[in-house]
Amino acid sequence: MSDEAQEREVESTGRGFRGVEARPRNWLVPVILLSLREWNSYGYELMERASAFGFEAMNPGTLYRTLRQMEKEGIVESSWETSRGGPARRMYTITDAGRSYLDFWAKSLEQYQRTMDNFFRLYTGRSLREERERGGEK
Amino acid sequence: MSDEAQEREVESTGRGFRGVEARPRNWLVPVILLSLREWNSYGYELMERASAFGFEAMNPGTLYRTLRQMEKEGIVESSWETSRGGPARRMYTITDAGRSYLDFWAKSLEQYQRTMDNFFRLYTGRSLREERERGGEK
DNA sequence: ATACATATATGTAAAATGCACATAGAGCAA
DNA sequence: TTGCTCTATGTGCATTTTACATATATGTAT
Numbered sequence: 001m002s003d004e005a006q007e008r009e010v011e012s013t014g015r016g017f018r019g020v021e022a023r024p025r026n027w028l029v030p031v032i033l034l035s036l037r038e039w040n041s042y043g044y045e046l047m048e049r050a051s052a053f054g055f056e057a058m059n060p061g062t063l064y065r066t067l068r069q070m071e072k073e074g075i076v077e078s079s080w081e082t083s084r085g086g087p088a089r090r091m092y093t094i095t096d097a098g099r100s101y102l103d104f105w106a107k108s109l110e111q112y113q114r115t116m117d118n119f120f121r122l123y124t125g126r127s128l129r130e131e132r133e134r135g136g137e138k
Numbered sequence: 139m140s141d142e143a144q145e146r147e148v149e150s151t152g153r154g155f156r157g158v159e160a161r162p163r164n165w166l167v168p169v170i171l172l173s174l175r176e177w178n179s180y181g182y183e184l185m186e187r188a189s190a191f192g193f194e195a196m197n198p199g200t201l202y203r204t205l206r207q208m209e210k211e212g213i214v215e216s217s218w219e220t221s222r223g224g225p226a227r228r229m230y231t232i233t234d235a236g237r238s239y240l241d242f243w244a245k246s247l248e249q250y251q252r253t254m255d256n257f258f259r260l261y262t263g264r265s266l267r268e269e270r271e272r273g274g275e276k
Numbered sequence: 277a278t279a280c281a282t283a284t285a286t287g288t289a290a291a292a293t294g295c296a297c298a299t300a301g302a303g304c305a306a
Numbered sequence: 307t308t309g310c311t312c313t314a315t316g317t318g319c320a321t322t323t324t325a326c327a328t329a330t331a332t333g334t335a336t
Contacts, residue, residue: 200326
């Protein structure tokens with residue numbers, strides 16, 4: 001079997017097609033900010049909460065690196081928390097800049113949802129929203 | 139001014155924040171496939187149609203490279219069209235595999251819209267769809 | 277001739293992401 | 307006290323995606 005044929009074979013198995021990744025770039029950032037807006041937290045805990053947003057089986061490396069980058073950009077701040085048993089935790093807090101950043105993200109996502117609605121209108125002949133609103137019909 | 143302060147300065151100018159990009163990876167692929175499902179086309183024309191999907195000021199390089207990659211993966215096919223004045227065009231056609239690929243993309247995007255709705259529910263306290271349905275209220 | 281619109285493509289670098297691996301404290305069981 | 311597991315934070319490297327700059331060629335209008 002040729003390399004290319006094998007590649008296509010792999011693409012069509014249960015794991016789905018290669019390259020289909022319907023999440024936006026940097027999706028982790030707004031998810032973290034939204035979590036931190038509710039309450040301060042740390043990497044290990046944020047990792048678990050992020051799973052709920054489609055970051056299943058997240059690799060720790062990406063998360064911790066993202067947090068450090070976010071701190072460099074001034075949208076979060078951190079300090080060590082050592083006043084308890086177990087390994088030290090780096091506790092994160094959202095900054096004012098972080099809140100603005102989250103608001104900006106939200107606006108971008110809103111815009112993008114309209115674009116996607118447009119996409120579905122062409123794909124199915126009507127928008128996803130209209131589909132939902134048609135309700136019980138089969 | 140420190141490097142970091144300057145960096146933050148740049149981030150908060152009119153161009154918006156750095157790294158905010160609400161489009162999913164490979165978004166260009168389903169957009170091209172959707173276009174080709176309607177009628178056969180070529181790079182230069184597809185570029186214009188893609189603009190309508192938020193690929194404003196698209197750079198040609200990315201588009202042409204993406205098309206070649208898609209052909210390698212077997213989701214489109216191409217042939218030169220020289221039977222007219224002007225530079226030759228490489229005409230593209232969607233394949234059956236391409237149609238399946240598009241269907242798969244659509245399912246992923248649907249899933250993604252639900253995830254985003256979830257995000258907005260936490261962000262505003264209600265979903266975007268509910269916002270839209272509330273209608274005229276200010 | 278030369279400027280412009282059409283049309284396709286490459287080279288290189290940056291950014292984002294995944295995967296594997298490293299480090300270390302604390303609790304607990306053998 | 308040795309080893310095992312859970313918690314917790316990170317680094318190094320490779321791959322993938324994307325942007326930006328540049329190259330090439332044809333036909334048309336001036």
